[in-house]
Amino acid sequence: MKHWFRLHGLAFARTVKALLRQPFSNGMNLLVIGIAAAFPLGLYMVIVSLAGVAQKLPVEPQLSIFLKADAPTDTGTALLAKLKADPAVQAAHFVPKAEALKQMQAAVGVDDLLAGLDDNPLPDAIVVKAKLDASVERLDALQKELAANPAVESAQLDSAWAQRLQQLISLGQHVLQALAALLAAALVLLTGNAIRMQILTRHDEIEVAKLIGATDSFIRRPFFYFAIGQGLLGGLIACGIVAGGVAWLNPAVAGLAAAYGQQFQLTLPGPLEVAAVCATTLLLCMLGAGLAVRRHLRKYH
Amino acid sequence: MIQFQQVTKRYPGGFEAVRNLSFEIQAGELLFLAGHSGAGKSTLLKLIAGIEKPTAGAVLVNNQNVARLSRASLPYVRRHFGLIFQDHKILFDRSVYENVKLPLDIIGFDGREARRRVQAALDKVGLSGKEKLNPISLSGGEQQRLCIARAVVHRPAILLADEPTANLDRDNAHDILELFKSFHQVGVTLVISAHDETLMSDYGRRILRLKNGQFTA
Numbered sequence: 001m002k003h004w005f006r007l008h009g010l011a012f013a014r015t016v017k018a019l020l021r022q023p024f025s026n027g028m029n030l031l032v033i034g035i036a037a038a039f040p041l042g043l044y045m046v047i048v049s050l051a052g053v054a055q056k057l058p059v060e061p062q063l064s065i066f067l068k069a070d071a072p073t074d075t076g077t078a079l080l081a082k083l084k085a086d087p088a089v090q091a092a093h094f095v096p097k098a099e100a101l102k103q104m105q106a107a108v109g110v111d112d113l114l115a116g117l118d119d120n121p122l123p124d125a126i127v128v129k130a131k132l133d134a135s136v137e138r139l140d141a142l143q144k145e146l147a148a149n150p151a152v153e154s155a156q157l158d159s160a161w162a163q164r165l166q167q168l169i170s171l172g173q174h175v176l177q178a179l180a181a182l183l184a185a186a187l188v189l190l191t192g193n194a195i196r197m198q199i200l201t202r203h204d205e206i207e208v209a210k211l212i213g214a215t216d217s218f219i220r221r222p223f224f225y226f227a228i229g230q231g232l233l234g235g236l237i238a239c240g241i242v243a244g245g246v247a248w249l250n251p252a253v254a255g256l257a258a259a260y261g262q263q264f265q266l267t268l269p270g271p272l273e274v275a276a277v278c279a280t281t282l283l284l285c286m287l288g289a290g291l292a293v294r295r296h297l298r299k300y301h
Numbered sequence: 302m303i304q305f306q307q308v309t310k311r312y313p314g315g316f317e318a319v320r321n322l323s324f325e326i327q328a329g330e331l332l333f334l335a336g337h338s339g340a341g342k343s344t345l346l347k348l349i350a351g352i353e354k355p356t357a358g359a360v361l362v363n364n365q366n367v368a369r370l371s372r373a374s375l376p377y378v379r380r381h382f383g384l385i386f387q388d389h390k391i392l393f394d395r396s397v398y399e400n401v402k403l404p405l406d407i408i409g410f411d412g413r414e415a416r417r418r419v420q421a422a423l424d425k426v427g428l429s430g431k432e433k434l435n436p437i438s439l440s441g442g443e444q445q446r447l448c449i450a451r452a453v454v455h456r457p458a459i460l461l462a463d464e465p466t467a468n469l470d471r472d473n474a475h476d477i478l479e480l481f482k483s484f485h486q487v488g489v490t491l492v493i494s495a496h497d498e499t500l501m502s503d504y505g506r507r508i509l510r511l512k513n514g515q516f517t518a
Contacts, residue, residue: 007409208390211352212451213379214407216372 008221015225018198026230029194033230034237036187037281040180041269042242047172049267054165061139062158063128063146071151076124079151083126088134088142095125123153136163184284191230191288195223199296210300219300220293224286231285235278239269302328302459302490303349308358310344310514318344320514321358326492328458331485333501334494336511342494343387345511346461349492350382351375362459380408383452383489385462389444391436397423397447398432404455422450426480442473449480459490466495474500 019026067076076094083092095103100122130139139157146155199206206219246266257264269277303326310319319341326332334342347353348360351367360367362378370378392400401422405415423429426446431439436447445465452460462481466474478493478500485491495501501508510517 003409006411010406010409204390205392205394208392209403209407210376211350211379211386211390212384212404212407213376213382215376218376218407 007218011218011221012225015222015229018202018222018226019229029190030230030233030237032190033187033234033281033285034241036183036190037235037238037277038241038245040176040183041238041273041277042245043172043176043179044273045242045246045267045269047169047176049265050165050172051169052267053262053264054169061130061134061136061163063130063139063143064156064158065126065128065146066153066155067124067126067151068153069123071124073124075151076126079149080126083128086142088130088138090129090131092126092128095127097122097124100125184280187234187281187284188288188291191227191285192292193288194230195227195289195292196296198223198226199292206297206300216297219297223289223293227285227289228282231282232278234285235281236274238277238281239274243268302326302330302363303492304359304361304364305348306359306361308348308355308360310341310348310353311356318514319348319355322514322516323358324509324516326490328490329485329488331481331491331504331506332493333504333506333508334492334511335496335498335501335508336494337496340511341514342496342511343463344514346463346492346494349459350384350461351378376407380404380455381458383455383457383460385445385448385452385460385465387463387467389448391444391447393435393437395435396432397428397434397436397439400436400447401450401454404451408455410455418454418456419450422454425453425483426450442469442476445469445473445477446480449477453484453489457489459492460484462491462493464494464496466497466500471500475503478504 065079067079080092080094083089097120101120104122130142143155143157146152149155209219246268250265253264253266305322305324308319308322309317311317322345334345336342344353348355349362349367351360351362351370354368362381365378367375367378392403398419401419402415405418410418419432420429423432426449428439428443428446428450431443436444439447449462449465452462460481465477465481469477474497481491481493482504493501498508
């Protein structure tokens with residue numbers, strides 16, 4: 001065991017020396033890895049931030065139908081039955097004016113809202129939850145139809161834009177997946193190439209070491225350490241780039257959101273994201289190193 | 302200790318470097334290989350160390366057939382040998398000390414023991430005080446000594462030297478051979494190749510003469 005640690009310690013020391021021997025080209029490599037990984041991470045942070053906003057919104061498109069104050073109760077019941085039968089509707093329920101008042105009192109925190117009023121001014125309402133897959137056009141048509149109903153004071157389609165945001169986020173996730181896959185492949189090739197260069201520059205050393213009794217793993221070890229170092233540092237650089245970008249963009253983003261009366265900030269990568277990014281770049285770099293080492297060390301016997 | 306049984310080595314292209322050779326080297330022996338360049342001396346040494354595999358026949362080292370060894374066990378067999386290469390194979394991107402330490406790193410010696418052994422090896426070949434130099438600044442004779450220090454630092458039982466005295470003047474060559482003699486005296490088995498026989502005869506040991514891959518009388 002001690003022996004094993006010593007061999008790894010030596011390999012690690014040689015790797016650090018090798019990295020420091022060519023600080024410029026290795027630094028460039030690290031930057032490229034960092035930038036490549038920063039793209040998907042940055043997009044991911046934007047999506048996570050937007051999804052956070054979207055989650056607070058009602059996701060299912062919702063129609064609120066307010067009945068005329070003088071409409072008899074049975075028109076409301078008839079309309080409710082008709083809506084429940086509509087294929088685009090997932091659920092509909094009747095909110096009598098008395099219940100609406102109770103909800104309002106609870107929301108405002110006042111016990112007696114009616115003091116000073118003769119009557120409950122709120123209308124009876126029907127709240128309709130549309131099916132998630134109902135198209136926006138179908139819901140628009142339904143809203144127009146309801147608005148035209150003589151018993152209906154007004155009909156509002158509440159959350160079509162929330163649905164659009166949801167679809168945008170879903171599109172963003174697809175773009176993210178494609179981007180991540182492409183850049184993952186790029187990282188593997190990049191590290192593979194860096195390791196190939198290392199193997200070429202250390203040709204003499206590898207040859208002599210093999211001749212005087214080095215095992216394959218002794219030869220491979222420093223290259224894997226090199227890949228580990230590149231993966232971890234590259235991942236950290238990516239997180240640094242994204243954190244810097246988020247910090248730089250946030251004042252502008254907050255200003256834009258404030259113009260819409262919203263509070264919105266891009267989220268900084270947390271420890272979990274940092275760990276995930278570093279683990280991913282690490283794995284990809286190891287994979288690249290593995291391929292390069294397999295391919296280029298075969299000729300030494 | 303080392304046994305050749307009807308060994309033939311044919312390189313790709315059909316050139317036969319070694320033809321049907323059978324001989325044995327006893328443990329503790331000091332053996333010279335003589336012959337012109339191209340006679341098969343280097344190939345013979347490479348066959349012993351398992352760097353080349355015989356086309357026919359068997360090379361036994363400690364009763365193990367070197368050619369039959371798996372890729373995984375070959376490195377451990379190589380560690381029984383100290384190799385001195387004709388083209389030196391010195392690494393010029395590191396110091397004299399680091400060059401000599403390489404075999405110990407490969408085996409995995411700890412720092413203190415490694416330092417002690419490297420120092421002892423450098424003392425033995427007369428290079429103490431030059432540890433930190435880059436080998437490029439050493440003279441030809443000193444580079445050869447560096448190779449010897451690297452070959453003996455892990456105290457191998459068998460030392461294989463390919464033309465260690467080539468390109469050296471007579472005094473330097475004698476010093477090198479004296480060095481080998483001192484290893485021989487402590488029980489190391491040595492196989493040394495050279496094209497200059499006058500040097501060997503001074504040492505009065507067994508000489509195998511090669512010509513076109515075969516022994517001559």
